[in-house]
Amino acid sequence: MNESKDEKYMKAALAEAQKAYDRQEIPVGAVVVCKDLIIAKAHNLTETLNDPTAHAEMQAITAAANWLGGKYLTGCIIYVTLEPCAMCAGAIGWSQASGLVYGARDEKKGYTLVKGQLLHPKTKIVKGVMEKECRDLMLNFFKSKR
Amino acid sequence: MNESKDEKYMKAALAEAQKAYDRQEIPVGAVVVCKDLIIAKAHNLTETLNDPTAHAEMQAITAAANWLGGKYLTGCIIYVTLEPCAMCAGAIGWSQASGLVYGARDEKKGYTLVKGQLLHPKTKIVKGVMEKECRDLMLNFFKSKR
Numbered sequence: 001m002n003e004s005k006d007e008k009y010m011k012a013a014l015a016e017a018q019k020a021y022d023r024q025e026i027p028v029g030a031v032v033v034c035k036d037l038i039i040a041k042a043h044n045l046t047e048t049l050n051d052p053t054a055h056a057e058m059q060a061i062t063a064a065a066n067w068l069g070g071k072y073l074t075g076c077i078i079y080v081t082l083e084p085c086a087m088c089a090g091a092i093g094w095s096q097a098s099g100l101v102y103g104a105r106d107e108k109k110g111y112t113l114v115k116g117q118l119l120h121p122k123t124k125i126v127k128g129v130m131e132k133e134c135r136d137l138m139l140n141f142f143k144s145k146r
Numbered sequence: 147m148n149e150s151k152d153e154k155y156m157k158a159a160l161a162e163a164q165k166a167y168d169r170q171e172i173p174v175g176a177v178v179v180c181k182d183l184i185i186a187k188a189h190n191l192t193e194t195l196n197d198p199t200a201h202a203e204m205q206a207i208t209a210a211a212n213w214l215g216g217k218y219l220t221g222c223i224i225y226v227t228l229e230p231c232a233m234c235a236g237a238i239g240w241s242q243a244s245g246l247v248y249g250a251r252d253e254k255k256g257y258t259l260v261k262g263q264l265l266h267p268k269t270k271i272v273k274g275v276m277e278k279e280c281r282d283l284m285l286n287f288f289k290s291k292r
Contacts, residue, residue, distance in 0.1 A: 065197050071198045090233025093232075
């Protein structure tokens with residue numbers, strides 16, 4: 001069976017999430033893709049860095065903008081294993097990324113729980129890509145913590 | 147006339163905002179205060195760093211958490227010259243800061259335009275401290291850009 005592009009890049013985001021898991025961090029991973037090239041990879045590091053802003057998406061956006069040499073991610077797609085929180089959605093909004101693809105829903109902290117324009121109006125959103133794998137990684141993590 | 151504590155710390159945030167102005171950055175400054183000590187200072191650096199996430203508040207939170215050695219800013223007050231955007235309000239929410247004090251309203255991008263819980267429910271909010279000075283700095287900046 002052919003793997004879709006979205007699945008291919010979500011697998012890369014999942015590999016990042018696994019790195020977070022292995023560090024005892026909540027397993028969320030993100031990659032930024034520009035012209036079919038992964039230009040940034042990151043995973044949640046809030047515990048390791050003692051930094052509440054060190055979500056996977058925030059670091060991926062900073063790294064991608066640095067790679068591009070400009071603060072806008074127009075033409076880029078951000079892949080993230082979990083629905084972004086409001087902070088990260090706001091950052092994706094400022095970046096003007098052309099696309100956001102996420103895996104699992106975040107029923108407690110997801111940005112879709114907030115009403116208002118967080119993302120840029122032109123950002124195309126795809127959700128539920130490899131949802132089960134993304135969600136299972138989170139569920140396993142929290143189960144292991146009990 | 148006695149200067150209030152809020153004014154004292156907002157002046158420090160304004161001094162940071164002036165540094166941003168001098169770098170041709172949108173003039174927003176922030177400081178984090180813990181037990182009457184300024185533990186972090188920052189100003190907007192989105193252009194200088196080519197990073198859409200480099201708002202004053204984000205950097206101040208990262209620096210304060212680093213100073214404290216933990217990701218929570220419980221007991222800290224964040225002073226910022228401009229009403230935070232949704233991204234920054236989300237970050238302040240994750241930090242669980244005990245207080246947020248801001249100067250000027252942001253009528254286009256302020257977090258109060260978004261409906262939903264961005265800040266932590268226990269964060270005490272004070273607005274309008276040195277509002278005129280904070281707003282005038284922004285107005286002068288945009289006037290100078292015309």
